[in-house]
Amino acid sequence: MEALLASAVGVLTAAGIFLILRRRTFPVILGLSLLTYAVNAFLFATGRLALNAPPVLNKYEEVAYTDPLPQALVLTAIVISFGMTAVIVMIALGAYLSSKDDRIDMKAHDSVDAAPGEDA
Amino acid sequence: MNHWIIAPIVLPALLAPFIIMVLRYHLDLQRIFSVAGTVGLVGIALTLTAQAAGGEIQVYELGNWPAPFGIVLVLDRLSALMVLLTSLLALAVVLYAMGSGWDKRGRHFHPLFQFQLMGVCGAFLTGDAFNLFVFFEVLLIASYGLMIHGGGPVRFKAGVQYVTYNLLGSTLFLFALGTLYSVTGTLNMADLAVRVADLPTEDTALLRVGAVLLLLVFCIKAAVLPLHFWLPASYSLAPMPVAALFAIMTKVGAYSILRMYTLAFGPDVAITQGLAGDWLLPAALVTLAIGAVGILGTQHIARMVAFAAIASMGTLLIAVSLFTPQATAAALYYAVHSTLAAGLMFLIADLVIERQGGRIDGMTPMPQSGLIATLYFIGAIALAGMPPLSGFVGKLLVMDAARDAGDFTAIWAVILVSSFITIVGLARAGSLIFWQSHDARHNNEPDPENEDKVIHLPPPEPMPVLTFSAVFGLVAGLIGLTLFAGPLMEYTSSMAEQLYTPDHYIDAVLKGGEQ
Numbered sequence A: 001m002e003a004l005l006a007s008a009v010g011v012l013t014a015a016g017i018f019l020i021l022r023r024r025t026f027p028v029i030l031g032l033s034l035l036t037y038a039v040n041a042f043l044f045a046t047g048r049l050a051l052n053a054p055p056v057l058n059k060y061e062e063v064a065y066t067d068p069l070p071q072a073l074v075l076t077a078i079v080i081s082f083g084m085t086a087v088i089v090m091i092a093l094g095a096y097l098s099s100k101d102d103r104i105d106m107k108a109h110d111s112v113d114a115a116p117g118e119d120a
Numbered sequence B: 001m002n003h004w005i006i007a008p009i010v011l012p013a014l015l016a017p018f019i020i021m022v023l024r025y026h027l028d029l030q031r032i033f034s035v036a037g038t039v040g041l042v043g044i045a046l047t048l049t050a051q052a053a054g055g056e057i058q059v060y061e062l063g064n065w066p067a068p069f070g071i072v073l074v075l076d077r078l079s080a081l082m083v084l085l086t087s088l089l090a091l092a093v094v095l096y097a098m099g100s101g102w103d104k105r106g107r108h109f110h111p112l113f114q115f116q117l118m119g120v121c122g123a124f125l126t127g128d129a130f131n132l133f134v135f136f137e138v139l140l141i142a143s144y145g146l147m148i149h150g151g152g153p154v155r156f157k158a159g160v161q162y163v164t165y166n167l168l169g170s171t172l173f174l175f176a177l178g179t180l181y182s183v184t185g186t187l188n189m190a191d192l193a194v195r196v197a198d199l200p201t202e203d204t205a206l207l208r209v210g211a212v213l214l215l216l217v218f219c220i221k222a223a224v225l226p227l228h229f230w231l232p233a234s235y236s237l238a239p240m241p242v243a244a245l246f247a248i249m250t251k252v253g254a255y256s257i258l259r260m261y262t263l264a265f266g267p268d269v270a271i272t273q274g275l276a277g278d279w280l281l282p283a284a285l286v287t288l289a290i291g292a293v294g295i296l297g298t299q300h301i302a303r304m305v306a307f308a309a310i311a312s313m314g315t316l317l318i319a320v321s322l323f324t325p326q327a328t329a330a331a332l333y334y335a336v337h338s339t340l341a342a343g344l345m346f347l348i349a350d351l352v353i354e355r356q357g358g359r360i361d362g363m364t365p366m367p368q369s370g371l372i373a374t375l376y377f378i379g380a381i382a383l384a385g386m387p388p389l390s391g392f393v394g395k396l397l398v399m400d401a402a403r404d405a406g407d408f409t410a411i412w413a414v415i416l417v418s419s420f421i422t423i424v425g426l427a428r429a430g431s432l433i434f435w436q437s438h439d440a441r442h443n444n445e446p447d448p449e450n451e452d453k454v455i456h457l458p459p460p461e462p463m464p465v466l467t468f469s470a471v472f473g474l475v476a477g478l479i480g481l482t483l484f485a486g487p488l489m490e491y492t493s494s495m496a497e498q499l500y501t502p503d504h505y506i507d508a509v510l511k512g513g514e515q
Helices: A002-020 A025-045 A068-099 A108-118 B003-022 B027-052 B077-100 B109-125 B129-147 B153-184 B189-198 B205-222 B230-237 B240-263 B275-297 B301-322 B325-356 B369-384 B390-404 B408-435 B464-483 B485-499 B502-510
Strands: B058-061 B072-075
Touching: A002 A025, A025 A068, A025 B153, A068 B129, A068 B153, B003 B027, B003 B058, B003 B072, B003 B109, B027 B072, B027 B077, B027 B109, B058 B502, B072 B077, B072 B109, B072 B502, B077 B109, B077 B240, B077 B325, B077 B464, B077 B485, B109 B129, B109 B240, B129 B153, B129 B240, B153 B189, B153 B205, B153 B230, B189 B240, B189 B502, B205 B240, B205 B275, B230 B240, B230 B301, B240 B275, B240 B301, B240 B325, B240 B485, B240 B502, B275 B301, B275 B408, B301 B325, B301 B390, B301 B408, B325 B369, B325 B390, B325 B464, B325 B485, B369 B390, B369 B408, B369 B464, B390 B408, B390 B464, B390 B485, B464 B485, B485 B502
Parallel strands: none
Antiparallel strands: B058 B072
């Protein structure tokens, strides 16, 4: 179980970082999604792995329970990363449609010279 | 409980959706409400500062849940000052954005602006590490919208890069928080401090990894080299009033470093001793050096000011990384100064860009050249740290505080040499833009390479009174900062004292419910 989860986090992170280093926006966004999956699985494990245990205390008897806080954190992280992915997809679409170009890097003259006044 | 503490978060959080849903098509009403909200925020921040000035640390328990279990907001002198600084800068920026018509060039400027204020104020006030992450996301998601305000292909591209970089930072933040939680079992900052101090010293590798990851995240926010790559493009391609507001965002990173590494991983904690300072100091020195070289090397005024912002973060973090009360007091003074100065310079850069495009090559003359040149001169003096303005006082305080540090020769050398390079760079840009300008038609043939990207300037702003009152307001702030440097320095010293006695903070948070 531990080995499975650890390798899953590792593989997802590695694949995510590889994709983020690509030159077009689509793989980069996929890479960001993979990274957020990795971090969600990682956060889940920070409360220690427990099988078949409820995330609530039982006040009538002593039973095993799993830490509920990481689950709440993961839920927050999922919501935030989902929203952020939606935002970056929209911005990337805007960039693609306005410049007819899907590249994530900028040409030299884009960054230095004309931009702020030109597109105002 | 003192309900004023949550007011800086609730006010913009209610105002922004109200503007979106009710005032969507009424720009005039949006402006009125946005300015009224920002003025209200200034009032709230003044109240909070007055309440915190006595030195009592106040705690606001959300939902009345006691501290390690619920989320708390904590008001101390430092957070009150940062909220006040945010609100004052925001007031200048919103007035400028209205006066220059920037808020008309895209939709939803004012709601995004208010959400941004909510996130920044929340980050300054929260006492919970995960809540800090949430407020970081709030301020970031608003900043994504503000950064691409007005649109345009280049700005969108810079926006994609900016969002990507910050999403990576957020992921790293979550990894850091997960690591810390797995070791300590808590995310409340005060509780974290208690647990970290109690940990056995043998088995702490994981905790130190978490602490360094967290430092990296804050360094991304503070644009410390080598994690600064997002800043020059995004600040120089964002609308300039937005970039002026972003001057406070890098300070959120510096504030978080200061908060976490005096409270939870403080200088007295054996496990993480020297972890932050040893790494941060060289990085801050290189940041300052690169920022100064960047000022000299750029061809566009917006990019130049962005590098000046990086350089000022370098100076600020040199003072932070020393982790002594005296250096921290100097850092806080410098933080106030550099926020106002960078904000002022971004606004002046916008005045220049609106009139002649902003390229540092002395081609086109512009209207109101004398007035803007004077303002540029004042801003440059403040930013470079020359007498008589507050930048000089700030740098002097930082250098004085560094005198007792081990490698003070390196610190002094870097600060002095980079100040010199900054002065040369700003003077070069100023003289090219304001003195060497002559009509391009008399000069030379239009450059065939650049012919297709002739700059189409927008019409001059409808309400110059507002733009200039915002700019002069910031100038007045800088002058005030210089005149009242003594009392302010005493106040920042008392803040630093509060930061380096974390027991008061911990007691206030963890025993808050019982009082």
